[in-house]
Amino acid sequence: MSTEEGDIAPEKPKQDEDEIKPEEMKPVSYPVKVLYCPECTLPLEYCEFMPEATLQRCRVWRDNNQYLLEQEGFDLEALNLEDTPGDKKRQKRGGRGNVKSKQKKEPDIVRIARIPRGKRKFVTRVTGLATFDINLKKASKQFSQKFSCGSSVSGDDEIIIQGDVTDDLIDLISETWNQIDEDHIEDLGEVKR
């Protein structure tokens, strides 16, 4: 964690003896180097609190950069990114607790738009699925299989499907995911990019 030698670190704020972790016992010099996740921008230890759509990208980045993380002395286990959201240790509380990712996202509405492509063709854009904690990659794959057409995850919470599949898509979404019913789906109609 240290970057420059020579500086004498001021005393750390007083702490109970039993609270000092081994990492904190290491001599520290300043500035402390904190590794931030390039996907969610937070310190790596906070990725686990990101919404599912962002967390997926955090995981991919980590998988591709394990070497770097090990080199920096990160305990990959401790970063706690396993795929199971139902963590037993996690405390449950009521109230608002959804961490908003940076991207503006209307909660709990799936929006479907038809976007013209060329003169007579359309693509269909779906946003908001991630606010229902849906795995976008899987959803996209499912769409392409159902509609036999191309489909890709094109943004933080956006899937683009080739062709105008709006009507079928509304049915498919409400059938596939119980937590979304038709009231949660908004058909924006034709939209310019």
Place this chain on the structure above:
Amino acid sequence: MFRKFDENENISSTNQIKSSVQRQIRAAVIEQMPEIESYLQEIWPKKENAKIIKCHDHIEILTVGNQTLFFKQRDSPWYPTLRLLHKYPFILPRQQVDRGAIKFVLSGANIMCPGLTSPGAKLNNDIGNNSVVAVHAEGKQTALAIGLMKLSPEDILKVNKGIGIETIHYLNDGLWHLKVSR
């Protein structure tokens, strides 16, 4: 303060600050965070030009180079940004919330007393009401927010409900994402 902050909408102007004003701010920062003094020259070199970004709601953000360092609102004290605090964690006294509170803080909620008194939390009794604090979390090394004590530690323990610390700036808010050009 930065929950709905958007750099395209909330910034009114960016201005270089005169050296006399710079001196005043330096002195104010040192007075408020004495531990920072021996590092201030490295954080904010004298010859670097500092700028103030004026934002809506009387928020001012002090930047040096492409880094945001401090901010204030109206006549509040100068708060360090989380990016600065992460580099020099000793500049603010710390309070620790339990793990359950993390997601609430990350969505901008104020810190409720129970999150400061439960077994995972650590309430530092030496920090009085109205102090600026670094908000740390159970099991985490880096601070997740900067807050203002709204009750004394004794009252937090005694009352144990309502807001204990006002969340001023937190990971993932508008200030965290603010990009500054030189």
